[in-house]
Amino acid sequence: MDNVNRNKPPIKQKIQVWDARMGLGKTTGMINFIKEHPENKYIFATIYDTEVKRILNELPNFREPSKAIGKGRKRNHFIQLVG
DSSP: OOOOOTTSOOOOOOOOOOOOOTTSSHHHHHHHHHHHOTTSOOOOOOSOHHHHHHHHHHOTTOOOOOTTTTTTOHHHHHHHHHO
16 A cells, blocks of 8 residues: 555646856846746745845745744744745
């Protein structure tokens, strides 16, 4: 017997990773793509605070995980945001 939960519809996911050297337009391209396809949901991951600020400025519907909401851990709030 498989572990599929038959009470829920299957989840269709599409994950796309944009990877290239710095300065080649990944962030600009992604911002433009998101603006052109607002009907989809996105997770934008970056380790740079300047990029976080840029994304939040360009895409006001995006939210940064909060330590305060996540009770000391951004991870906890991230799980709430995507859950």
